[in-house]
Amino acid sequence: MRFHTRKWVKPEDLNANGTLFGGKLLAWIDEEAALYSIVQLESKKVVTKYMSEINFMSTAVKGDIVEIGIEVIKFGTTSISLNCEVRNKMNHESIVTVDNIIMVNLDDKGNPKPHGKTKVEFVKDRLAKQEKE
Numbered sequence: 001m002r003f004h005t006r007k008w009v010k011p012e013d014l015n016a017n018g019t020l021f022g023g024k025l026l027a028w029i030d031e032e033a034a035l036y037s038i039v040q041l042e043s044k045k046v047v048t049k050y051m052s053e054i055n056f057m058s059t060a061v062k063g064d065i066v067e068i069g070i071e072v073i074k075f076g077t078t079s080i081s082l083n084c085e086v087r088n089k090m091n092h093e094s095i096v097t098v099d100n101i102i103m104v105n106l107d108d109k110g111n112p113k114p115h116g117k118t119k120v121e122f123v124k125d126r127l128a129k130q131e132k133e
């Protein structure tokens with residue numbers, strides 16, 4: 001799994017117990033899944049369709065640095081299925097895992113649209129290919 005994004009836990013991210021608010025963490029995960037899908041599918045019209053069970057394993061406190069990892073489980077026809085883990089950057093303790101996030105590529109009318117992708121691509125490879133052409 002690649003951990004692309006780091007977040008710093010700030011006072012405004014805390015719940016009444018002084019630990020990282022779960023809703024904030026889910027917003028970070030949703031944004032990360034959307035960004036990852038937009039890059040992979042080369043489409044700006046991507047929505048979250050489904051999130052599986054969310055397992056909170058440990059917490060984070062003010063000042064902690066957390067990192068968000070995403071990996072592709074499957075490229076579907078209009079969808080992409082992702083797996084996500086958020087962990088403490090310094091000790092790699094797992095904070096939350098989401099086994100299955102389904103993101104769907106949409107057309108201009110908001111209907112599912114085939115994305116044509118079958119494997120993970122890297123932007124640097126796409127750019128190198130464009131340069132050769």
Ligand SMILES: CCCCCCCCCCCCCCCC(=O)SCCNC(=O)CCNC(=O)[C@H](O)C(C)(C)COP(=O)(O)OP(=O)(O)OC[C@H]1O[C@@H](n2cnc3c(N)ncnc32)[C@H](O)[C@@H]1OP(=O)(O)O
Pocket residue numbers: 030031034044046047048049050075076077078079080102104106110111112
């Ligand atoms: C110039 C300015 C540019 C700005 C540029 C900025 C861009 C920055 C944008 C950021 C964007 C952020 C986005 C954040 C993420 C949200 O917050 S998105 C908001 C929350 N989500 C929504 O509102 C979605 C609401 N749902 C829907 O609109 C409809 O359900 C959908 C998504 C169109 C799907 O419709 P549907 O009839 O269920 O479609 P269906 O054909 O049955 O299924 C489609 C695919 O999903 C799969 N699927 C459906 N249900 C399930 C399920 N329960 N389990 C597994 N798979 C499922 C199907 O298997 C199918 O996959 P494929 O086999 O085709 O691969």
